[in-house]
Amino acid sequence: MLEKYLQEIGLNDKEAAIYLALLQVDNSSVIDISKKTKINRSTIYFVLEGLGKKGLVSEVQVDKKVHYAAEPPERLETFVERQRVILEEQAKRLKDIIPEIKSIQRESGERPVVKYFEGRNGAISAYSEFYEINKTSNSKKGYFIYNRDLLQKVFTENERAKFVKIRTGKNVDPVSVYTNEDGNFNFGTPGMRARIDNEKYPILADITIIEDRIIASTLGGRVSSILIKSKDIAITIASLVQYINDVNKIKKGGE
Numbered sequence: 001m002l003e004k005y006l007q008e009i010g011l012n013d014k015e016a017a018i019y020l021a022l023l024q025v026d027n028s029s030v031i032d033i034s035k036k037t038k039i040n041r042s043t044i045y046f047v048l049e050g051l052g053k054k055g056l057v058s059e060v061q062v063d064k065k066v067h068y069a070a071e072p073p074e075r076l077e078t079f080v081e082r083q084r085v086i087l088e089e090q091a092k093r094l095k096d097i098i099p100e101i102k103s104i105q106r107e108s109g110e111r112p113v114v115k116y117f118e119g120r121n122g123a124i125s126a127y128s129e130f131y132e133i134n135k136t137s138n139s140k141k142g143y144f145i146y147n148r149d150l151l152q153k154v155f156t157e158n159e160r161a162k163f164v165k166i167r168t169g170k171n172v173d174p175v176s177v178y179t180n181e182d183g184n185f186n187f188g189t190p191g192m193r194a195r196i197d198n199e200k201y202p203i204l205a206d207i208t209i210i211e212d213r214i215i216a217s218t219l220g221g222r223v224s225s226i227l228i229k230s231k232d233i234a235i236t237i238a239s240l241v242q243y244i245n246d247v248n249k250i251k252k253g254g255e
Contacts, residue, residue, distance in 0.1 A: 020068035112230035126225035194248035
């Protein structure tokens with residue numbers, strides 16, 4: 001029981017066994033520690049060195065021989081407090097280290113993560129998971145490709161409103177490419193939006209990109225959805241959506 005707890009606060013199994021063994025005596029030689037714990041003598045020296053660095057064991061001279069004594073159990077509080085401070089510092093540093101780790105991952109080649117959802121209810125679950133995953137996103141832009149008419153046929157007004165509310169609540173500015181049989185739609189909210197001709201350029205899926213995550217749902221027939229985590233794919237689709245909007249803006253400026 002005590003050994004398990006000591007392991008939970010940061011000691012390994014051998015450190016815990018030796019520390020508890022030393023607490024039961026005033027001091028002990030390596031030979032006696034080995035007999036009591038059944039740990040190899042050569043290993044004990046390394047373990048004692050580690051316990052010494054943790055402030056839990058000290059050397060004592062007994063008849064000109066080196067023995068080892070356990071520090072009082074109160075020292076465990078000091079050890080735990082030191083561990084806490086170290087973890088807090090590591091957590092602070094982690095914010096700077098994560099981008100470096102990501103850059104290494106990117107250089108070694110990206111492996112997209114894909115999840116599949118079947119049916120209309122599956123699509124609703126996929127959207128819920130997508131926006132839940134992106135709840136802590138710091139992205140200020142979201143990229144959207146969709147057919148307004150098909151979205152209205154597949155999903156109810158309440159369902160559409162739910163996900164729009166989540167998106168707007170996250171302050172994600174939309175950059176969209178869409179089709180709409182009734183012409184340009186008055187959205188009433190900020191964003192870049194380019195309507196294209198659905199007869200010439202049919203859109204039969206709903207695609208949303210936020211940072212490195214994509215959700216794509218088929219709307220033209222049997223409904224199904226996929227969630228993809230891929231920086232490469234996200235950047236590629238987002239670039240195309242941005243390009244269409246930029247071209248549309250230039251075209252409008254020339255009219």
